[in-house]
Amino acid sequence: MGRNCDQLNVRKVFYGWWIIFACFLIAFYVGGTTIYGFTAFFEPIAEETGWSYTQISIAASLRGLEAGVLAPVVGFLVDRFGPRRLIFCGGLIAGFGLLLLSQMNSLTMFYGGFALIALGMSACTSTVLMTVVANWFRRNVGKALGIMSCGFGVGGILVLFIVRLIDLYQWRTTLVILGLGMWLFATPLAFLIRDKPEQYGYLPDGEISTEQVPPLKSQDRGVGFKEALKSRNFWHISIAEAIRMMIAMAVITHVMPYLSSLDISRSRAAFMASSIPLLSIIGRLGFGWLGDVFDKKHAMVGVYFLAGAGILAFSHIQVPGIIFPFLILFPLSWGGTPLRGAIVREYFGVTSFGKIFGLMMGIVAVGGILGPSLAGWTYDTLGSYHPIWLIFAGISIIPVILMLTMKPCNLEHANV
Numbered sequence: 001m002g003r004n005c006d007q008l009n010v011r012k013v014f015y016g017w018w019i020i021f022a023c024f025l026i027a028f029y030v031g032g033t034t035i036y037g038f039t040a041f042f043e044p045i046a047e048e049t050g051w052s053y054t055q056i057s058i059a060a061s062l063r064g065l066e067a068g069v070l071a072p073v074v075g076f077l078v079d080r081f082g083p084r085r086l087i088f089c090g091g092l093i094a095g096f097g098l099l100l101l102s103q104m105n106s107l108t109m110f111y112g113g114f115a116l117i118a119l120g121m122s123a124c125t126s127t128v129l130m131t132v133v134a135n136w137f138r139r140n141v142g143k144a145l146g147i148m149s150c151g152f153g154v155g156g157i158l159v160l161f162i163v164r165l166i167d168l169y170q171w172r173t174t175l176v177i178l179g180l181g182m183w184l185f186a187t188p189l190a191f192l193i194r195d196k197p198e199q200y201g202y203l204p205d206g207e208i209s210t211e212q213v214p215p216l217k218s219q220d221r222g223v224g225f226k227e228a229l230k231s232r233n234f235w236h237i238s239i240a241e242a243i244r245m246m247i248a249m250a251v252i253t254h255v256m257p258y259l260s261s262l263d264i265s266r267s268r269a270a271f272m273a274s275s276i277p278l279l280s281i282i283g284r285l286g287f288g289w290l291g292d293v294f295d296k297k298h299a300m301v302g303v304y305f306l307a308g309a310g311i312l313a314f315s316h317i318q319v320p321g322i323i324f325p326f327l328i329l330f331p332l333s334w335g336g337t338p339l340r341g342a343i344v345r346e347y348f349g350v351t352s353f354g355k356i357f358g359l360m361m362g363i364v365a366v367g368g369i370l371g372p373s374l375a376g377w378t379y380d381t382l383g384s385y386h387p388i389w390l391i392f393a394g395i396s397i398i399p400v401i402l403m404l405t406m407k408p409c410n411l412e413h414a415n416v
């Protein structure tokens with residue numbers, strides 16, 4: 001233990017920032033290939049197989065379902081075994097999923113590939129990455145989560161790369177390339193991860209402790225898992241984020257087929273699909289900073305207002321000039337994701353962060369399941385996406401109400 005502490009103390013830069021760097025790159029590749037990149041495969045798969053948009057959308061929903069079921073389990077596992085082991089195993093499994101998907105010849109195999117991808121994603125993305133960052137940062141947790149989550153935003157540039165690969169090598173070969181890339185690029189980054197700063201004589205944010213394994217500061221303690229479930233705030237945050245995820249995943253999954261239905265070229269649609277995560281970087285950094293400076297609850301209200309306005313603009317994207325408000329409002333709202341982890345840490349602490357955040361992600365995943373499927377069913381049934389975008393714009397007011405009616409944070413008096 002002492003040797004490890006000395007090794008980390010030699011470095012001028014707090015090791016937590018190296019962990020942010022590794023998490024950033026993991027988020028970049030995994031997010032770019034398995035979340036944002038799927039929209040590029042939508043039309044080629046439909047053309048080759050003849051499957052409906054609803055059938056293909058269910059794959060994205062199964063990915064969300066698997067992640068939703070596993071998120072609470074992953075939350076327990078990350079508290080028990082630490083993030084490092086989970087990230088390594090998750091990268092291996094996600095790579096297998098992409099390779100299996102490249103060989104699929106039936107809907108069952110198609111869905112099975114996405115289930116494996118979901119299993120891998122659950123172990124190396126949101127819950128696990130948020131947990132390791134929350135372990136290493138307290139005072140600067142909003143900024144740290146914002147920087148880390150920018151990896152997901154930068155991953156949007158991979159959409160253009162994926163579209164080009166599909167044009168050159170077809171979609172099956174592209175999936176093989178992405179699967180091998182998962183093993184060669186994302187998985188080795190797990191070796192840079194360290195689970196908790198206390199193991200190395202640090203406190204969160206780089207403060208040096210005189211004890212080998214310092215006790216948690218009172219601000220770093222928190223409510224227990226069972227106590228969190230009884231909290232109204234837990235359910236307000238979970239439901240609000242589930243609605244935001246429903247809207248966001250519907251847009252991210254269907255952006256290219258939706259634009260194609262409006263006779264917008266595939267190259268222009270790919271540009272817009274990549275612009276959403278790339279421009280979300282502004283929101284990730286901005287809302288991360290706002291969450292550290294102002295009340296996180298009020299910052300999240302701003303996120304939900306932007307989501308509603310953004311989806312309303314998206315529903316009228318064919319109107320000349322409306323693309324610009326959309327590319328400002330919607331990516332900014334999607335960039336508010338770091339506030340989810342920051343507000344959970346503020347209201348519930350780190351004592352059971354992995355379990356609490358994992359269960360919350362399971363609830364949030366329900367929205368991710370419903371969104372793409374509802375959008376696909378709407379198009380198959382009505383021949384247009386317009387009605388579902390208007391419905392989503394209307395229900396976006398619900399998260400605003402839920403956030404404004406939350407009880408004040410009173411973590412310092414929590415029972416632990």
